[in-house]
Amino acid sequence: MRWIRFFHEVGLKDVPLVGGKNASLGEMIRELSPLGVKVPGGFATTSEAYWYFLTANGLKEAIAQELKDLDPDDPILLARASRRLRNLILKGEYPEDLEEEIRQAYRTLSQEAGEEALPVAVRSSATAEDLPTASFAGQQESYLYVQGEEDLLLHVKRAMASLFTARAISYRAHMGFDHLKVALSVGVQRMVRADTATSGVIFTLDPDTGHRGFVYITAIYGLGENIVQGRVGPDAYYVHKETLKAGYRALVHKKLGPKELTLAFDPREGRLRNRPTPPYLRNQFALSEDEALLLADWSLKIEEHYSGKRGAPTPMDIEWAKDGPTGELFILQARPETVHSQKTPVLRIHRLLERGEVLAEGLAVGEAIATGRARVLKDPKEMDRFQEGEVLVTETTNPDWEPIMKRAAAIVTERGGRTSHAAIVARELGVPAVVGAVGATRLIPEGEEVTVSCAEGEVGRVYRGALAFEVEEVRPETLPRTRTRILVNVGTPEEALRVSLLPTDGVGLLRMEFVFASHVRIHPLALTRFETLPEKVRRQVEELTEAYPDKRAYFVDTLAQGIGLIAAAFYPRPVLLRFSDFKTNEYARLIGGHLFEPKEENPMLGWRGASRYYHPDYKEGFLLEVAAVKKVREEMGLKNLMVMVPFCRTPEEGARVLEVMAEGGLRRGEEGLEVYVMAEIPSNVLEAEAFAELFDGFSIGSNDLTQLALGLDRDSERVARLFDERRETVKALCAMLIEKAHAKGKKVGICGQAPSDYPEFAAFLVAKGIDSLSLNPDALLRTVKKVAEIEAALDSGA
Structure with missing residues (x-):
């Protein structure tokens, strides 16, 4: 095939052809499957297919013109340009040979699974993503439980259009990438039925402190989108790397999360639906200890492989899921962690010098303290109300919030855990965040000065007033x-x-x-x-x-x-x-x-x-x-x-x-x-x-x-x-x-x-x-x- 590559045909060297996400999937299937790491199969449309689609529909010039002199910090202009560009792509027609190759690859995948029309996940994979300095995580769209050829063709086109979401345009501009040198490969992956089981995210370091001695695993019921979007608080597991390698049961700590919602496919409605998780499941851990240790073992193998390929220690950000019908665990994707791996070893110790009335509490993300005027927002469309240096207070965030988050002194969300969207972006930006702060939008007064403290251990607090604090900074090697x-x-x-x-x-x-x-x-x-x-x-x-x-x-x-x-x-x-x-x-x-x-x-x-x-x-x-x-x-x-x-x-x-x-x-x-x-x-x-x-x-x-x-x-x-x-x-x-x-x-x-x-x-x-x-x-x-x-x-x- 000219426009399609099956995952087992590609590896890390093929990032320009199939993007970071798809190249990584191929690399794991080829190199790590023999070591026991399970990765669901699939195929990818190539970057050449993306350019072929744009050229066939005469869109390159229109994209260049739309983005010329665009101010990525102007949310109104950014939203308008995004909407026009995505509509252009969605109205485009597939060249006949590209469409036929997508159909043929899907039929092959379905036949291998023994199904007439296999449910698949459609994932966007930019050719500049998953680099050591830029993950592109969450910038483009993914679609779950896509079934049938017509549905697949529609969602492949949607994935290509998502290269021009407002957040993706803004991200590329701020990271210094040329819009017309980044292509979009679309991954089509066998759907792991986590909607009837569990899923989660893994970091091969502690995501808050950057401590590299641990594999940090989070788990929820249902599809993992709820974790990424911060809609639920997951269970958390810490596995110690060195003693795991030595053969011990190295699950050293686990914490039960609320796991409020379960995202699953509703066959009656033919779509995904979020439902409240039953109380008896919320009070149980979503992963057994044996499953957590197995995932940790796989994660170490992934980290060691990528570190060897890159010639330097490479902490990883990994998504996993458990298939409900079979009970099998799978790795869905893996990319280099891009926050702590880029930090210089400087110790910054924040200390509150006074105390005040506590307005809200949740999980502390990071170790910093910040003050600012609280701005309570319900929707990212309210971004014109938000001023630079204010504290964003909202129910939860997703990538649409990022233009606002980049201007915030601190972030407070009512929902989410340490691997939620709000937590990940806060770490990238280096601002303190308090996530899972129940009732924050009601308890924190709009427009009032507050202090957000993440320097008091696991609990993050929002205090009334601008409290005094100090920051001590030292390089360890100078001591x-x-x-x-x-x-x-x-x-x-x-x-x-x-x-x-x-x-x-x-x-x-x-x-x-x-x-x-x-x-x-x-x-x-x-x-x-x-x-x-x-x-x-x-x-x-x-x-x-x-x-x-x-x-x-x-x-x-x-x-x-x-x-x-x-x-x-x-x-x-x-x-x-x-x-x-x-x-x-x-x-x-x-x-x-x-x-x-x-x-x-x-x-x-x-x-x-x-x-x-x-x-x-x-x-x-x-x-x-x-x-x-x-x-x-x-x-x-x-x-x-x-x-x-x-x-x-x-x-x-x-x-x-x-x-x-x-x-x-x-x-x-x-x-x-x-x-x-x-x-x-x-x-x-x-x-x-x-x-x-x-x-x-x-x-x-x-x-x-x-x-x-x-x-x-x-x-x-x-x-x-x-x-x-x-x-x-x-x-x-x-x-x-x-x-x-x-x-x-x-x-x-x-x-x-x-x-x-x-x-x-x-x-x-x-x-x-x-x-x-x-x-x-x-x-x-x-x-x-x-x-x-x-x-x-x-x-x-x-």
Whole structure:
């Protein structure tokens, strides 16, 4: 055939002939199908066919004239030119031989599938797309469930006309492409019946931070258009690349999305329809863990192949679908990711300097902060109301919104997830976006100044008023290297990916109770003793755990996923997890907690830390914590996870905790497991030699050590003014511990607040030879510089 190529006949070298999307499909069918990657077959009209069609209808000159001197930033003129050009193409007639080749190729495809008229997807593929610097994603149209020769011919023509949508014209102009040097190849691909199953998008990096250690998978029910257009919030899965390659079940984190709508073909109406997803499906994950791991494996094969072809690491943006009738998974397309792969490694840390009234919350996209006047729009046709630097607030976006989005200081949408259109464009533009902010168009006042903050972890917030914020910028290679290991404190899984990109040696403190509170939310004993709970509490527990017949498994899985994401983000650097250190009043706030916790006059000095772990009234809860750590290390393969025992009053108590850990399958020294003890009680210092016989090292908890050294309750506001880690008493205890531990060959770090707050305290510890400082992320950059200065002064004898 002259004007047609079947996918198996083309590869990456054929981008000028069949466009990036179709060339990529052919490349995968030829090179990756033997490795198990499944790609549905099909054919493409060539770029030569496109030029042939234009020439036969005398359209080249008309296109050139229409686009001559067109201002791509004038939305009115752009829309008029787009409408006229598309109409010209749609009114054009196929040359007889081109039409016959399209019909013949479709018949062949149908016969191979054993169908009279095969349902197909018609996808646009520009000859300049899927380049390392420009994806052209979403600029042209695709059409799903096209069936029959006449329907196909109509939609091939529509796809060619979509080269001149307003958004496509604008995109080419801004990216510097000559309109008359970009052709349109149309891909015709066997339809994967995801409308009766599931579909989604995959990135072989974290799409928000650019962290390259993960395959990030999203999944919904029905056809994937709902994800791309941001109409639904998908399920999300993180698979860790290195441990997956090593053969572990490396699904380290998954999060249930609302999946509000299902797009499917309605045979009665002969068209696609969106319907509400039934509640029982919304409360289930759309992908099984085995399916997520299989897709991740395929994605790694795709990434490795394209990286080899391009001679450089090439993160990929991939679409996938599951066929309802057969249950098979397929890759629908793959293209290079074009946002993070183009960024220079500069660390920009945004910090809010004040707080205000929260108007709306959703998922944070990016890590920036912006202020501007809120403009609530229902339709992109209202673009004349939108001024440069305003905050776009709308229900959802699609490519028609892009001229407005390019002028926005920030974007807020009521619907969508991290791979929605709004999220992808926001990353390309480098502006913060809050997606899935339910009720935003109603809650955010039109015309009022607002602050959009995506610098507070996973949750993005829209505040009333223009709040003050600062931006710190630094190139990692300019930071000095220090002998003292610089670690970071991490509170929640949501901040781990961003923080892990900072130049640190690992995590010196991960608080298990933070993961408890944000993810598990249920008291461990309410799960181990579920059958004994009062009816009201049972219902509360059941709401969160209905997918788990064994309630213990809910705790282990949920906790392991929270910890696992953090350990994977920093892999292979060490991550030191502190077992739970809630006080009794804090445990009591968890669901069901009030049934199991005693009331104490002073919980700060009561039943906390190590004393709980071996006690018959909590031991079974601690064994669940141990099981979660065991799952992260052994099933996920994250051997960089180490553990720490808090508030251990005596060496004998430490020995009992180690015995319970061993009972649960965690043994110090086995498969490299290191176990540390917090040094936060004077007894930890005064009996340091005995503690050193049991543990691999110490981590100073300066808050509690100061409290107990000075004899004050840090929760009491009446004595708060006396709380100061810089007192000579506290410094003497720290110096003594460092000396005793080093004499026993054990390491000492500090994970308390003091080095982050007081550079002079950090200087004192470095001078005494402490092995590591674990800092809050916002104090990292300034403290690293200070430590380097101190070490240089010590080396010079100053």
